[in-house]
Structure formats: C-alpha cells, structure tokens
Amino acid sequence: MTNEEKYNKAFIESFGIEKDKLNGLKYQDVISWDSIGHMQLMTVLEDEFGVELDIDDITDFSSYEEGKNILRKYDVNLNV
Amino acid sequence: MQKLEGVVIPMQPTSISIQLLAGNENYDEMPHLKPLVPFDDTVISFFDELSMILMKHPQGRDFPDVITFGFFIRKANIKRQMKSYTCLRSNVGRGVSFHIAPSNVPINFAFSLAVGLLSGNACIVRVSSKSFPQTDIVSDAISSVLEKSKFSDLKRYISIVRYQRNNEINNFFSSLCDIRVIWGGDNTISELRKSPLPPRSFDITFADRYSFCIIKAEEYLDMQNKKKIAIDFYNDTYLFDQNACSSPRLIYWVGSAKLVSQAKEFFWSFLHEALIDKKYKLQSMTAINKYTASCQSALDYNNVEIPKVLDNLISRIELKNLPEDLPERTCGGGSYFEYTDDEPDKLFDIVSRKFQTLTYIGYTRSELNSLFIGKGALGIDRIVPCGKAAEFSLIWDGYDLISHMSRVVSID
Numbered sequence: 001m002t003n004e005e006k007y008n009k010a011f012i013e014s015f016g017i018e019k020d021k022l023n024g025l026k027y028q029d030v031i032s033w034d035s036i037g038h039m040q041l042m043t044v045l046e047d048e049f050g051v052e053l054d055i056d057d058i059t060d061f062s063s064y065e066e067g068k069n070i071l072r073k074y075d076v077n078l079n080v
Numbered sequence: 081m082q083k084l085e086g087v088v089i090p091m092q093p094t095s096i097s098i099q100l101l102a103g104n105e106n107y108d109e110m111p112h113l114k115p116l117v118p119f120d121d122t123v124i125s126f127f128d129e130l131s132m133i134l135m136k137h138p139q140g141r142d143f144p145d146v147i148t149f150g151f152f153i154r155k156a157n158i159k160r161q162m163k164s165y166t167c168l169r170s171n172v173g174r175g176v177s178f179h180i181a182p183s184n185v186p187i188n189f190a191f192s193l194a195v196g197l198l199s200g201n202a203c204i205v206r207v208s209s210k211s212f213p214q215t216d217i218v219s220d221a222i223s224s225v226l227e228k229s230k231f232s233d234l235k236r237y238i239s240i241v242r243y244q245r246n247n248e249i250n251n252f253f254s255s256l257c258d259i260r261v262i263w264g265g266d267n268t269i270s271e272l273r274k275s276p277l278p279p280r281s282f283d284i285t286f287a288d289r290y291s292f293c294i295i296k297a298e299e300y301l302d303m304q305n306k307k308k309i310a311i312d313f314y315n316d317t318y319l320f321d322q323n324a325c326s327s328p329r330l331i332y333w334v335g336s337a338k339l340v341s342q343a344k345e346f347f348w349s350f351l352h353e354a355l356i357d358k359k360y361k362l363q364s365m366t367a368i369n370k371y372t373a374s375c376q377s378a379l380d381y382n383n384v385e386i387p388k389v390l391d392n393l394i395s396r397i398e399l400k401n402l403p404e405d406l407p408e409r410t411c412g413g414g415s416y417f418e419y420t421d422d423e424p425d426k427l428f429d430i431v432s433r434k435f436q437t438l439t440y441i442g443y444t445r446s447e448l449n450s451l452f453i454g455k456g457a458l459g460i461d462r463i464v465p466c467g468k469a470a471e472f473s474l475i476w477d478g479y480d481l482i483s484h485m486s487r488v489v490s491i492d
Contacts, residue, residue, distance in 0.1 A: 042151070052160075
C-alpha cells in the first residue's frame, strides 16, 4: 500500500465515508469528524506512519489537504 | 497469616467473592514484585496497544470518555507527558498501589490505573460496584492486551477487581499496599480509613470538591464562537450530570449589570441549544431535586432570584451575595448558582479547601495567575479554560501524582 492509500484508508475507516468525499474534506464536514473522530483519526495516523504528532499539529489538522502538509513535516511523503 | 517485613497480612477473604475483571488473581504475590521505574518502556508499549484497541472499538463513538482515555494513553502523549519529568532519574515505584475508583465518573478507574503503572507501581484497582459499559470495554481490552506473551510479566502487576462494599476485603487489599488511592466521596474515604495500612504506607485521597466558573461578560460578548463555548461548558457539566468534582456549580459573572445580563442571555440560550442537540436526558428525579434545590435556596438566602426557564434542563439560582455554605449545595443535573460583581475579588471570601477547579471564559492565563496564585487562597487546585474541567492530567487535586507515587532514591 502506498502512503497515500494508507492516508486515505485512515480517513475512510475512521469516519465511515467513501473515497470520493475525501478531496476538500474539512473538520466537522461529516458528523463522524467531530472531536471524537478527530482523536481516532490522529491515533490511526500516528500508528500507521510511526509518528508522534505534536499537540499544535493535532489542533491545526483541520482538513484532508492540511493533514498532508502536516505529515510532510514528519517526513511522511504522501505522493509516493 | 503471612508476614511481610514484620507486618501481618490478613488472609484473603474466602467467604466473599472478589470478581477479577482483568489481570492477576494472585494478589498475595503483588507485594513481592519488583517496583518499576516511572514511564517504564513495557508499560508505555502496553498502554499504546491498549489505546489502539480502544480507539478502534466498535462502541467507541458511544463512549467519548473511553476514546478520550485511549487518546491520553497513546505513546505520543505519554512521551509528551514524560518531558516534564526529566528530574525523575533516580525514582522508582513505591510497590503496590490500591485504587478505589469512584462511582460518579465511569472511566476514572482507567486513569487511576494509568498513573499507578506509569509511576512504577503494581496496581489493584477496585472498580465501582455500579455497572458501567465503559468498565467492561476497558477491562476486556486490558485482558486481551495482557494475553500477549510480551506482557506476561506485566500482567502480574495489574488486577482490576470488583466487589460489593466489604471491610474484610478492604482490610486485605489495604494490608498489601504501599499507596492507597481513594477517589471520594468523603464517605468512601472514611469507610476505607477504617482499614489499617502498613506503617510506611499512605493515602492519596480525592475528597468531595467544589468547582466553579468565572466569566468576564464583556469579553464573552465579543467572542464569535459562542456555540463552541456552550458545547465546552456542556462537556464540563452535563457529560457527568454535573456530578464530577470538576463540574462547575457556581457561575461568577464579572462586569456591569447591563453587560452581564446581555451575556447571560446568550450564554444560557446557546447552552440550551447544545442540550437539545446533544439530546440530553433529564431524569425525573433530578428535575425534582433541582426544583427542591431552587426552593431551598430561596428560603435560606436573601434576595434570591429564580429566572423563568423554558423547561427543566437548566436551573438557575441568582444570588445577591455569596454564602459560605454554597459548597454544601451540590444538586447536579444542571443546577447553577449565579453571582455578579464588577470585580472577581468576592471569590476570596468563600474559597475554602473544598474548592477544586476554576474554569474560565474571557480571561487570560496570566490574568488569573496574578489574581489567584500567591494570594493565600486555601483552595483552588486547578485553573483551566472552560471545556477542560474533566481533562485528566498527571497533576490532579494539587498532587503531582507521578512524583507522589514514586520513591526518590537519593544518591550522593
């Protein structure tokens, strides 16, 4: 699985949504991406990519796209 | 009878059943286990695996408290917490910790286990005899993680137990422990204190406490996120039916009468909306208690006003002065005293040892720091923004739990 596939899978499974919803998806756009869903997503991403996210990055992780920028800071390249 | 360093250990009672929910059933063995160091690697990896199970649990979304616990114990957070403990290099656990979890906050037993283990101790955790789904979810997950061979040794350090109130069993577990962690109320503390502790052991007690919220009306009126503030306040209060020690019961409004009155209108109507959105269910018994509390206050205090409300979800009691016995009036289920003043100074007249958490809206940390710290208040152990009242931290009720529950070995 590529990093991008892993990233998408984390969203799809944490929020129970389809892949076509991902582009442009923002925090609270779907019911399941609330504060609880956010904690679930962060934990899955940390586990999947073996990173430990900073509290500020967890707070700033406000959209599908923004999340990619944040992970890049942890040397997780999502276009490979 | 067994003897441990000259102390007689009562035999494990056989007549009353101790139900083991997870971990080690060989309780007598626990005082002989080697204490761990704080933030032991195996303990951290145990909690990280437990976190993964809880975060992906099919019932997780129904229990935000379980998810919050899972999020707290994940490796990234524990490592972050560790950073403030660089001074612990020569600490070790004290031995056995015996935890008596409360019945008002279901997930509390899990946090208590976490601090016990993270500070290096074996943990016997008595969960509430009330049955909560959260207890089963977390205990089952603990059991399944402990089944892994890499945690077979750690399994000996954990016992999650349930038993009906019983002095004989309290005596037994108390005789085994180095630290007894009693989550109140006050009655539970007195009950447990009847059970003797070994000479060097001690209690960490979390008694009944009183919490309140301070709101600067002018700042609140300027805030754009009133809906979020309402949800934050809901999480501090209604999530535990306002029965957590950290749930505010008094709202201290700061500002002119005019501004406060405007702010109140926004605040309570946004809260009411949040209650409808969250489908908060008020038990009939609680509604009656709230009504009785309002009537009682109107009888006991001068010039009390009870604002009219749409339904019974929010009960408000407006006070003209701050009576000293306020902390004794803890109705729960959304019953609030309100007091208004130009300045926050009046708080000092009533802050006693019983005061625990001050939540705030419209203040900055530094403002509150200069208002309260070093001014000789007998109470207030935590000052946190609204929404974080119930957020667990390794420092609780004025105790730095990791330091308190570990032993400092001084080496010269």
